[in-house]
Amino acid sequence: MKKIAVLSTILAMAAPLALAQTSTWVSDPNHSEVDFAITHMSVSRVHGRFGDVKATIVYDQADPTKSTVTATIGVATVDTGVDARNKHLQSADFFNVATLPTATFVSTSVKKNGAHLAVTGNLTLHGVTRPVTLDVAGPNGSATDPQGHIHTGFSATTTLDRTAFGIGPKFPAALIGDEVALDIELEVVKQ
Numbered sequence: 001m002k003k004i005a006v007l008s009t010i011l012a013m014a015a016p017l018a019l020a021q022t023s024t025w026v027s028d029p030n031h032s033e034v035d036f037a038i039t040h041m042s043v044s045r046v047h048g049r050f051g052d053v054k055a056t057i058v059y060d061q062a063d064p065t066k067s068t069v070t071a072t073i074g075v076a077t078v079d080t081g082v083d084a085r086n087k088h089l090q091s092a093d094f095f096n097v098a099t100l101p102t103a104t105f106v107s108t109s110v111k112k113n114g115a116h117l118a119v120t121g122n123l124t125l126h127g128v129t130r131p132v133t134l135d136v137a138g139p140n141g142s143a144t145d146p147q148g149h150i151h152t153g154f155s156a157t158t159t160l161d162r163t164a165f166g167i168g169p170k171f172p173a174a175l176i177g178d179e180v181a182l183d184i185e186l187e188v189v190k191q
Contacts, residue, residue, distance in 0.1 A: 039177030
């Protein structure tokens with residue numbers, strides 16, 4: 001009977017330690033964004049960004065491959081630095097933000113890839129869901145803000161085929177490239 005009591009005590013003490021290895025982090029909206037680049041007429045690259053990024057990372061420090069990521073991107077916040085182009089990208093010709101104002105990403109697997117992580121998940125953009133793999137670096141150190149909240153950062157890259165998501169189907173690759181390079185910067189706060 002004593003052995004069972006001792007074993008129960010050890011298990012009860014070990015449970016919080018196991019849970020402590022997994023933590024939840026939420027994006028800081030003022031320091032997170034998705035940047036993109038796409039070719040124009042095969043001669044130059046146009047850059048832009050989406051500033052409304054809400055992400056939650058459940059990070060397993062002991063085994064990062066057990067981590068998960070969910071994110072929502074406000075597509076209506078598209079900003080290329082040119083108002084007329086932004087309005088055109090928001091229209092039904094491209095993102096159709098009146099009907100489809102957000103994109104979402106939900107991870108399905110995380111694998112080690114050298115010093116990085118390969119985070120695969122389902123991206124729903126323009127009403128179409130496709131698997132996407134992000135090349136992720138991080139966590140990038142940590143810092144504590146004046147209120148005592150712990151921050152860290154993650155950087156990710158991937159390339160999408162805009163036509164696979166039905167974006168801009170009237171515009172051939174000779175005018176607007178099919179490949180879109182994404183650079184994602186997330187500053188996240190421990191919850």
